[in-house]
Amino acid sequence: MKRVQVLLRLIATILIACWSGCSKPGNSIAIAGDSTRTFREIVEHSPGRLGLSKTELAGKIVFTKYCQVCHGAEGDGKGFNAFNLQNSFGTQPANFTDSTTLAALSEETIITAISKGGKAVGKSQYMPPWGGTLRTEEVENVAAYIKTLAKMLEKTESSK
Amino acid sequence: MLVQPRITHPVAALLLIQFATGCTNSWKDYQSEYQQLLSQRVPASGQSSTSEDAVGKVTTLQNDDLGISDKCSTCHLGISNSSMRRADQPFASHSGKYLDHHPAKQYGCTICHGGDGSALRENEAHAGMLRNDIVEVACTKCHSQSVLSREKLEGAPALSNGLRLLNELDCTGCHRIEGFSKLRRTAPVLTGIGSKVNRKWLFRWLKNPHAYMSNATMPTYHLADDHINALAAYLMTFTDSTTEQMNDPPSGDSEQGGNLLREARCISCHPFNGTGGHLAPDIGKIGNKVNSKWLFQMLHQPRRFQPNTTMPQFNFTAQDYSNLVAHLFEEFTDYEIKEEDEKDAKPAMADAETVDLGRRIFKELRCGNCHPYQSNQEWLQLGPVLTNIGDKKTEDINFGNSVIERTLPEYLFAKMKQPQLFVSRTNLLKMPDYHLSPQEAKDITVALLSFNAKKVRAKGYTVRTRTPPPYEPTGEFGALLEKYQCYSCHRINGRGYNLAYDLSLEGSRVQRKWLYDYLMVSYSIRPILVERMPVFRFSPHEADVLTEGIMTQFVRADIPKNLEKEFTPQMVELGKKLFDEKGCMACHIVGEKGGYVGPSFTIGAKAGDKLLAGWVYLWLKNPQAIVPDVIEPNYNLSDEEAKALTGYVMSFKSNKLTVVSAKDTEKK
Structure with a gap:
């Protein structure tokens, strides 16, 4: 019973540490080899996760469903529908992998553009408003994810 | 007591220090900190944020039916306050929509999260809490596993997926799980x-x-x-x-x-x-x-x-x-x-x-x-009974020579992921390897942990097994739906897979002539999808029966009829203005311009030749009310705007000039 208690306390300790915000992915328990990795680690460090926080990962899921078709899987503004927009209206979806573009956009602007449409921030009306469809939390998550896109490209380029 | 020889890693030591300093914060400190946090925030849009949360006293969430007496909200003060969404713990509001259905005042916290609700010191209260990545295990205290294996529970994706996999992989072929009903055997028949x-x-x-x-x-x-x-x-x-x-x-x-x-x-x-x-x-x-x-x-x-x-x-x-x-x-x-x-x-x-x-x-x-085969007999399952696997004690687990962490979740995860880890000379394992991805193995682990004896028995809390009889239309129409296995792709009145469009409302959505023509020559409506309607080569009679069945049975009475009569040229004009303003053409093609995300209004079939106005109106008012996960923005249109837009969309017709272009010609 004592042992169980100790274990529970240990789990609680880890949880508390996570909550207080000092535990970033990567400084949890060391990874010694595949057979000793805990499933939390394997799932959290899976290649699809790309070192994203929980919020950013939730944003990525929404992005893939709603935004990717125009803004592209990498967020480079070259999605399936981008060609049509360029061709029909001479407008192009924003390229979030460009760090100068991204730096010029405050998180608030991104959130307004997503929830109230492109027009609300002085951009094209062909960016529709998603505020009636997505929850505030989801919009914020997408914005958080978009903020990571330029960084991610730099990371992949420097690792090449 | 906490300093165990097992904790040797420097990071773990750091965590301990973190933990020790965390302990010194008392609930009173947290309450004053929270008050400060509140005062810094501008009250959002008229909604006063002055706290109804008591200051200087311990709050207890009590529910005798559930045996709950939780003091958690004494420190977790912002749990139901949506403006605290991005605050740090312990003030952050609850994530997701969980509290909409399970208000903290009624359900408390420990019913799902575990831990000790009566404690006020952090380390005592949090001891024994469920890890966040497996907390979905608690859902099955009230929600039936058999139902979840068939219907996804929105807030518990890992659990639902794990239970679905238990079914799909036929785990009950070898393991008995009492109370977990199996749908049907999914493996192929071996006869022949x-x-x-x-x-x-x-x-x-x-x-x-x-x-x-x-x-x-x-x-x-x-x-x-x-x-x-x-x-x-x-x-x-x-x-x-x-x-x-x-x-x-x-x-x-x-x-x-x-x-x-x-x-x-x-x-x-x-x-x-x-x-x-x-x-x-x-x-x-x-x-x-x-x-x-x-x-x-x-x-x-x-x-x-x-x-x-x-x-x-x-x-x-x-x-x-x-x-x-x-x-x-x-x-x-x-x-x-x-x-x-x-x-x-x-x-x-x-x-x-x-x-x-x-x-x-x-x-x-x-x-x-x-695998069903000739004699169709079933043998006694040879694997261990899994009815209460979630309650298995760590000391009863045979970890073999594996070097995994000595906990039940890790054991189950490793066993799903790499069963061979546990093979030794003394332990000849029969469990085969399913080649699961880490995510699948994790989901099954969550599902397995949910098989335990910790169920809520209180009346009014258990979500009863809802087993509506599967939708089964009769007669020739029903036989044709079976023959062409429409349910393999289309969902119809809750039955079938949702790879393609849900047909439950199809009779209220499209015009009879379009439907018949589409069945005879199916074309691609949404080019963005890989999955397309096959050409079945229905006979004209079959297409007739299918059209008749769909038009009369897949309908909803509350969809307005004869909306067309209300359309005036002025409305259509306003509709066109809205259509341009709202940027509808970012996704829909009209003429030679537009995007290819949603269906085109002029290629294939013209919208006015295909759709019914009543449905278009309802759709524009709230698309997600008809298809919950559709990628169409809800513009919160007024009744008048939606009607005008409907009038414009319906004005694309092949047999006559559209109202707008007719007017244009007049001007010229």
Whole structure:
């Protein structure tokens, strides 16, 4: 019973540490080899996760469903529908992998553009408003994810 | 007590320090900190944020039915305050929509999260809490697992997926789980398999199913080669007399078969060497597997061999099927494997002794518990009973020589991911390897942990098993839906898979003439999708019956009728203005311009020739109310705006000039 208690306390300790915000992915328990990795680690460090926080990962899921078709899987503004927009209206979806573009956009602007449409921030009306469809939390998550896109490209380029 | 020899890692030590400093914060400190936090925030849009949360006293969430008395909200002050969404713990509001359905005041916290609700010190209160990544385990205290294996619970994706996998992988073939009802056996019927496949393929398949097919559900059993050979020899005795006696099918033309393959959109469900749908087996190497006579017959009558198959029956001619068979054998054979098979021509052992050994292995592995076959008997399940696996004590687990963390979740995860980890000389494991991805293994772990005795018994809290009878229309219409397996792709009144459009409201959505024409010549409506409606070659009579059934049965009474009468040219004009303003053409094509995300309004069929105005109106008012996960923005249109926009969309018609362009001509 004592042992169980100790274990529970240990789990609680880890949880508390996570909550207080000092535990970033990567400084949890060391990874010694595949057979000793805990499933939390394997799932959290899976290649699809790309070192994203929980919020950013939730944003990525929404992005893939709603935004990717125009803004592209990498967020480079070259999605399936981008060609049509360029061709029909001479407008192009924003390229979030460009760090100068991204730096010029405050998180608030991104959130307004997503929830109230492109027009609300002085951009094209062909960016529709998603505020009636997505929850505030989801919009914020997408914005958080978009903020990571330029960084991610730099990371992949420097690792090449 | 906390300083255990096991905690040797420096990070763990750091965590301990963190923990120790965290302990010194008392709940009163947190409350004053929270008050400060509140005062810094500008009250959001008239909603006063002055706290109803008591200051300077302990709050207790009490529910005697659930045996809950939780003091958690004494420190977790912002738990129901949505403006605290991004605050740090302990002030952050709860994530997701969980509290909408389970208000903290009624349910408390520990019912889901565990821990000690009566404690006020952080370390005591948090002891024994469920880890966040497996907290969904708690959902099954009230929600039935059997229901969750069929219907996804929105807030518990891992749990629902894990339970679904338990069903799909036929875990109950070997393990008894009381109270967990199984849908149906998903593994193929083995009757006639000896006339279906060639023995060399069967050997390779039994050795490692994933080498042949990346999306195989069948696990790897790690048997010795002579055992696999014996099992294959036994299975080859399950022959089908009709196939055996049949003459070779007429020779076919591969090129025409190829055209048919594309027309029938096989790729919507079947992947070909990894490319394509995900609902059916990969047939990229089918030429190495089956016998052409069997394939010919199966295409004719899919349900003769597999009564439960989701494969539709097409309305093709015998010559068409021969062409298709010829094409599949020519294009989808791995010639290297074929050459190897032909080189190694020595006949495999198939004497009575080998077959008998195969029979014993078949029984020993309980193959028949997942695969229905001739005698259809079921043997006693040989794996451990999993009814209360979530309560298993760490000291009762045989970790073997593995070096995993000594906890139940980690044990279950490792066992799902790599069963061979636990094989030792003393522990001959029967559990096969399912080649699960880490995510799948994790989801199944969550599902397994949910099988425990910690259920809520209080009245009014348990979510009763809802088992509405599956939708089953009768008569010729019902028979046609079965024949063409519409449910394999379309969801209809809660039955079927949602790969394609939900047809439950189709009769209120589209015009009769369009529907009939579409059934006769199906075209691609949403080019963005890989999955397309196959061309079944319905006979005119069949198309008639289907149209009639859909138009009369798949309807909803509250959809406004005869809305067209209300349209005036002024409204249509306003509609056009809105259409441009709202940027509808970012996704929809009109004429030569527009995007290709949603259906085009002028290519294929014109919107006014296809849709019904009442449905368009409701759709524009709130698309998600009709199709919950549709990628269409809700513009929060007023009734008048929605009506105007409907009028404009409906004005695209082929038989007359649109109202707007008629007016334009007048001006000129």
